[in-house]
Structures are given as structure tokens and as C-alpha cells.
Amino acid sequence: MKRLLSKGYLLLLLVMLYAPIIIIAIFSFTESRVLGNWTGFSTELYTSLFSGGVSDRLIDAIQNTFLIALTAATVSTILGTIAAIGINDLRYRKRRAINFVNNIPILNPDIITGISLFLLFVSMGISQGYITVILAHIAFCTPYVVLSIMPRLVQMNPNIYEAALDLGATPMQAMRRVIIPEIRPGMISGFILAFTLSIDDFAVTIFTNGTDGLETLSTFIYADARKGGLTPELRALSTIILVVVLILLVVVNYRSHRQAKRAEEQAKQIKNYSRR
Amino acid sequence: MGKLVKFFSRRRTWSLPYVLFLAVFVVAPLLLIMVYAFQAEDGGFSLENFEKFIHQREAMNTFIYSIGIALITTLICILLGYPAAYILSKMRTSTARVVVMLFILPMWINVLVRTLATVALFDFLTLPLGEGALIFGMVYNFLPFMIYPIYNVLQKMDHSLIEAAEDLGATPRQVFTKVVFPLSMPGIVSGIMMVFMPTISTFAIAELLTMNNIKLFGTTIQENINNGMWHYGAALSFIMLVIIGLTTLFTGSDDENSANDGGLL
Numbered sequence: 098m099k100r101l102l103s104k105g106y107l108l109l110l111l112v113m114l115y116a117p118i119i120i121i122a123i124f125s126f127t128e129s130r131v132l133g134n135w136t137g138f139s140t141e142l143y144t145s146l147f148s149g150g151v152s153d154r155l156i157d158a159i160q161n162t163f164l165i166a167l168t169a170a171t172v173s174t175i176l177g178t179i180a181a182i183g184i185n186d187l188r189y190r191k192r193r194a195i196n197f198v199n200n201i202p203i204l205n206p207d208i209i210t211g212i213s214l215f216l217l218f219v220s221m222g223i224s225q226g227y228i229t230v231i232l233a234h235i236a237f238c239t240p241y242v243v244l245s246i247m248p249r250l251v252q253m254n255p256n257i258y259e260a261a262l263d264l265g266a267t268p269m270q271a272m273r274r275v276i277i278p279e280i281r282p283g284m285i286s287g288f289i290l291a292f293t294l295s296i297d298d299f300a301v302t303i304f305t306n307g308t309d310g311l312e313t314l315s316t317f318i319y320a321d322a323r324k325g326g327l328t329p330e331l332r333a334l335s336t337i338i339l340v341v342v343l344i345l346l347v348v349v350n351y352r353s354h355r356q357a358k359r360a361e362e363q364a365k366q367i368k369n370y371s372r373r
Numbered sequence: 374m375g376k377l378v379k380f381f382s383r384r385r386t387w388s389l390p391y392v393l394f395l396a397v398f399v400v401a402p403l404l405l406i407m408v409y410a411f412q413a414e415d416g417g418f419s420l421e422n423f424e425k426f427i428h429q430r431e432a433m434n435t436f437i438y439s440i441g442i443a444l445i446t447t448l449i450c451i452l453l454g455y456p457a458a459y460i461l462s463k464m465r466t467s468t469a470r471v472v473v474m475l476f477i478l479p480m481w482i483n484v485l486v487r488t489l490a491t492v493a494l495f496d497f498l499t500l501p502l503g504e505g506a507l508i509f510g511m512v513y514n515f516l517p518f519m520i521y522p523i524y525n526v527l528q529k530m531d532h533s534l535i536e537a538a539e540d541l542g543a544t545p546r547q548v549f550t551k552v553v554f555p556l557s558m559p560g561i562v563s564g565i566m567m568v569f570m571p572t573i574s575t576f577a578i579a580e581l582l583t584m585n586n587i588k589l590f591g592t593t594i595q596e597n598i599n600n601g602m603w604h605y606g607a608a609l610s611f612i613m614l615v616i617i618g619l620t621t622l623f624t625g626s627d628d629e630n631s632a633n634d635g636g637l638l
Contacts, residue, residue, distance in 0.1 A: 103460040107472060110457055114479055114513065117490030120497065121482075132493040176391060183388025195388065198395045201403070204566065204617060206574035208591050212598055212610050213402030216409055219603070236398035239391070268382040297483055299577065304598070318485045322581055327489050335486050342481040346474055354467065 118339065125332035132327055142333040151330045158317035159334075165227075165313060166295035169234035173291040176235070177242025178284055182276060184243070185250040196247075199240045210237050211304035218305065225307025233305040234295045241294065242287035249283040250276075406614065409607030422608030432593050432609065439590040443572035446511040447519075450568050451561060453512070454519035458560070459553075461520070462527035473524060476517045484514065488581050502584050510582040511572050518571075519564040526560030527553070570617055 121132070125143070129136040145151060184195050202210055214233045218225055253276070261271035277284075299315035306316060321328055380386055413419035426432050457476075461469045479487065491510045495502055530553070538548045576591035590613070597606035 103456075103463075107457055107460055110453065110516075111472075111475055114476065114516065117487055117494045117513070118479055118482060120493055121486065121490045124493075132489065176394065179387045180391030180394075182384055183386065183391065186384035187388055195392060195395070198399055201399055204570075204621065206570050206591070206613070206617075208574045208576060208594060209406070209610055209613060209617075210402075212594065212606065213406050214398070215598065216405040216603065216607065217398070217402040220405060232398070236394075239394070243391075268384075293481060297480070299483075299485060303595075315483060315485060318483060318489075319577055322485060322489055322577075327486070331486060335482050339478075339482055343478065346478065350471065350474065 118335075121332050122336045122339065125336040128329070130326065130329055132329075132332065142330050143337075146330045146333050151328065154312065155317060155328060155330070158312040158314050161227075161311065162296055162313040162315075165231055165234060166292050168231050169238055169295045170288050170291040172231075172235050173238040173242045174284055174288045177239045177287055177291075178246060178277075178280070180239070181243045181246040181250055181280070181283075182272070185247065199243055202237045202240045203244070207237070207298065207300035208304075211301040214301065215304040225305055226309055226311050229305045229307065230302055230311065230313075233301050234298065237298075237301055238291035238294055241290050242284075245287040245290060246280050246283035249280040253279050403614070406607050406610050409604050410611035411608075412604055414604060422605050423612075425605060426608060426612070432590075435588050435593045436590050436612075438587075439573045442507065442511070442589065443569050445508055446515065446572045447565055447569045449508070449512050450516050450519040451564065454516055454564065455523055455557075455561070458520045458523035458527055458557075461524050462530075466528075469524075469528070473521065476520055480517060485577060485581070487514070488578050492581060502582060503586060504583070506582045507579055507587055510578060511575070514575075514578065515568040515572060518567040522563040522567070523557055523560035526557050530556055566620065570613075570620070573616075574613060 124132055124135070126138055126140065127135050128139045128141045149156075184192055187195070211233070214229075214236060215225075218229050223229060257279075258271055258275050261275045262268065266274065297315070298313075299319065302313050303316055303319070306312070312320070318327065318331065321331075410422055411418055411420070413421055461472055464472070488510055491506070491513060492502065495506050495509075500506070534552055534556070535548055538552045543551065573589065574591040574594070575589060576595045579587055579589040579592060590609070594606055594609045594613075597603075597609065
């Protein structure tokens with residue numbers, strides 16, 4: 098009874114969280130301009146999304162979003178990896194100080210980050226556009242990359258690196274052969290996190306995209322919503338994104354589940370072997 | 374030359390680019406907010422922006438109202454999120470991971486699309502848009518940020534402490550109030566940090582959920598910056614910064630701890 102109740106509670110919360118999304122998904126299969134108005138089943142929104150039935154402005158916004166996210170996530174991952182390796186080698190005090198500053202963009206609401214970067218670009222006289230948006234995204238994504246790599250470095254046995262050096266590896270070789278493989282999972286999750294943060298960002302983008310009409314999906318939707326509604330094709334796009342992410346997560350989860358199982362079995366075998 | 378190579382191959386040298394980066398893109402911009410906040414339009418030092426905030430009732434009222442909404446949102450998030458995190462922590466780890474994933478999944482949909490969908494949901498159920506919709510929307514947006522850190526803390530909790538309490542004769546209720554709940558405080562604190570401030574400062578979401586009837590503080594700041602009132606906007610941002618600083622100090626959320634609880638992946 099108690100278990101049923103607690104399962105029911107979680108289910109209820111999930112239904113509440115998913116209700117709006119399910120509505121989007123359902124209404125992506127009808128043509129009506131207004132969300133919530135069912136005018137019969139049709140896949141028109143999906144065909145129109147892929148066959149150029151949407152405005153060039155929206156296509157540009159989608160392209161910009163992915164271009165910016167890809168650039169920002171790549172640069173953040175590289176910068177964050179180098180930074181994390183360096184920070185981990187610092188003395189306690191310095192490491193603490195840098196970690197403190199690193200946490201500021203994470204704790205700050207994004208509107209503050211957006212305004213502070215806006216003031217930076219304005220007072221330096223940099224005209225705002227692509228470059229400033231990408232720089233801003235790198236600025237708020239990199240701390241997350243550093244955070245996702247750091248635990249891996251801390252857990253790593255420092256002697257392995259020293260051993261590689263003692264065995265004649267150059268520092269660069271030791272880096273490539275010892276440290277990077279060890280922190281790769283952190284780098285990957287850092288990249289994914291940076292990518293999704295960048296795609297989803299609205300507040301920082303709107304303060305740094307300037308007045309030349311550079312739009313991302315978020316600012317496009319915002320402008321759209323203020324005019325009174327969501328471009329219907331965006332319902333189809335959101336549904337696609339949701340399904341892709343769902344599949345990705347299931348695959349990643351399944352793989353890590355299998356890896357964990359395999360590691361468990363290996364450990365068992367080693368145990369049995371050593372007992373003999 | 375050899376010295377230079379040695380300098381660059383030392384790992385701690387590698388932190389330098391990032392230190393420079395943080396100085397330019399994190400520290401300098403925040404200092405600029407301060408500079409702009411304490412400057413009059415003509416460039417001299419002045420407190421007129423803050424005087425304006427105090428005397429002009431509108432921004433002040435929005436500010437107080439936003440704090441109220443944020444408090445209610447945070448409270449509802451704790452009340453809804455804590456039991457969920459508790460139930461999750463009791464589940465088998467592999468099952469719990471899937472459910473936690475399900476809670477986080479909606480975050481991948483653009484926040485504005487989700488908000489518009491909430492508006493559609495309210496239309497669909499013929500509920501009025503307004504304060505109720507605003508709070509529902511905020512809870513809907515921020516609940517996962519409350520569940521995740523609490524779940525994290527509960528899951529890592531040392532179970533021998535609970536067993537010890539049981540062995541010493543504590544009732545299940547006492548075990549919860551005297552052991553589990555106090556030990557999960559750090560999770561609640563980081564949950565509060567992740568819900569309270571973002572709620573005060575959101576803009577766009579509030580406008581969409583209330584048909585432009587209700588403004589939160591974030592919107593006020595954004596409007597001022599957009600209308601070219603950079604100094605006043607900076608002053609309002611500065612006030613928010615001070616509150617963030619105070620809550621961080623007050624809750625004693627230490628970097629290393631909150632750092633580990635923050636990641637959503």
C-alpha cells in the first residue's frame with residue numbers, strides 16, 4: 098500500500114511535469130495555427146518544417162542556434178579541460194580561489210551574467226553580434242565543463258602520471274596517454290552540458306546579440322510569443338528534439354548500465370581467481 | 374629556451390589562460406555592474422540610482438512582490454520535491470536513475486516553448502492565466518532543480534546511521550526527524566539556491582504566463598537596460614548581486630560542496 102502510494106505520487110508529479118510537453122507533442126500532429134485547437138490529424142507541420150514551408154528567419158535562427166552551441170561547446174570543452182588539469186595541480190589556496198570564481202557564473206542568475214557581459218562589450222566598444230554571443234556562451238558554459246572534469250581529476254591516482262614520467266614519457270605524452278583517457282567521460286558530459294545550456298539559453302543571448310537582428314531559437318520564440326503565438330512548426334521541432342534526446346538518453350543509460358554490469362562481473366572473476 | 378619549455382609543460386601553468394579568461398569574462402563584468410550602478414548619467418560617482426529605486430515605488434513594489442512569489446515557489450518546490458527525492462532514494466539505484474532522468478528530460482525543451490505549452494495547458498483546462506498560472510509555471514520550471522540535489526544527498530547518506538538510530542530504539546518518525554532530515558539539509562539548501570534566485574530574476578516567463586499582467590524583478594531590470602537606462606539597470610542588478618552574496622554567505626554553501634551537487638548530468 099505504502100509502496101503503491103509513493104509510486105503513485107511520483108507518477109502524479111511526472112504527469113504534471115509532462116502535461117504541457119505532451120500537449121505540444123499531440124498538437125504537433127494537427128495543422129491549426131493556435132496551440133490547443135485540434136483540426137484533425139495531419140503531419141503537415143513536419144513536412145513543412147523540412148520542405149522550406151517556414152520563414153527564412155526561423156531557418157536562420159535554427160542554424161544560428163546550432164552553430165553557436167557547437168562552437169561554444171567545443172571551445173568551452175577545450176578551455177575547460179586545460180583549465181581543470183592546471184587547477185588540479187595548484188596549491189590548495191589558489192585552487193580554492195579559482196574554484197570560487199568558477200562558481201560565480203553558475204550561481205548567478207543568467208540575467209545578471211547577461212547584463213554584466215552586455216556592459217563589458219558596451220564599455221569596450223565591441224559591436225555586438227555573432228562574436229559576442231559566442232564569447233558570452235563560452236563564458237557561462239566553461240565553468241560547467243571545469244566542474245564536470247574536476248571530480249575525475251581529483252579521484253585520479255597522481256602516482257600514475259608520475260610513473261609515466263619516470264618511465265620516460267614526456268609530459269605531453271603522459272597527458273595524452275594517461276590523463277586524457279582518465280578524464281574523457283568528464284569531458285564528454287561537459288561538452289553535452291555546454292551544448293544543451295547554449296541551445297537553451299535565452300537571457301544571456303538576448304543581452305549580447307546586438308541590434309543587427311541576429312536571432313537564435315530562443316530569441317525567435319520570444320519575439321514570436323510577444324506577437325501572440327508560437328509558430329506552429331516549432332511544435333513539430335520541439336517534439337523531434339524531445340524524441341532525439343529521449344533516444345540518446347536511453348542509449349547512454351543502457352550502455353553505462355551494461356558497462357557497470359561488465360565491470361561487476363570482471364570484479365567477481367578476479368575475486369574468484371584470487372581465492373584459488 | 375629550455376626553461377620556457379619546462380614552464381609550459383608544468384601542469385599548473387595550464388591554469389593561467391583560464392585565470393585570465395575568468396578575470397575578463399567573470400570578474401571584470403561584475404565589477405562593471407558595480408561601476409555603472411554607482412555612476413550618474415554624467416559619469417560621476419553618485420547614489421542617485423539607488424535613491425531612485427527607493428523612492429520610485431514601482432521597482433520597489435515589483436521587487437517585494439517577486440520575493441514573495443519566489444518564497445511561495447521555493448516552499449512548494451520543497452514540499453513537492455522532498456517526498457519525491459525521498460521516495461527516489463529508497464528505490465533501487467538503477468530504477469531511480471531512470472526516474473531522475475525522466476524528471477530532468479523536460480529541461481531539454483526550450484524553456485519558452487515549455488512556458489507557452491503551460492499557457493496552452495491552462496487554456497485547455499479553461500483555467501485563468503494570472504498569479505496561479507505564474508506560480509504553477511515557476512514550480513514546473515524549477516522543481517527538478519529541487520529534487521536533484523536533495524536526492525543526491527539522501528542517496529549518498531550513510532545508512533549505518535539510520536540503522537544505529539533504529540537499534541537505539543528510535544521510531545521511524547524519530548529516525549526521519551532526528552537523523553534523515555537534518556542530514557539532508559545541504560541538499561535542501563542547494564535546492565533553495567537553485568530555485569529562489571532564478572525565480573526572482575526570470576523574465577519573459579512571467580509575462581507569458583500572465584498575459585503581461587504581472588512583472589517580476591527580472592523584467593524590470595531587462596526593461597531598464599533595453600530602454601538605455603544602463604546605470605539604473607545596473608543598480609537593480611547590483612541589488613540582486615548583493616542578495617545572492619548574502620544568501621551564499623548565510624547558507625554557507627561552500628564551493629567544493631555545491632560544486633558537486635550542481636551538475637545535472
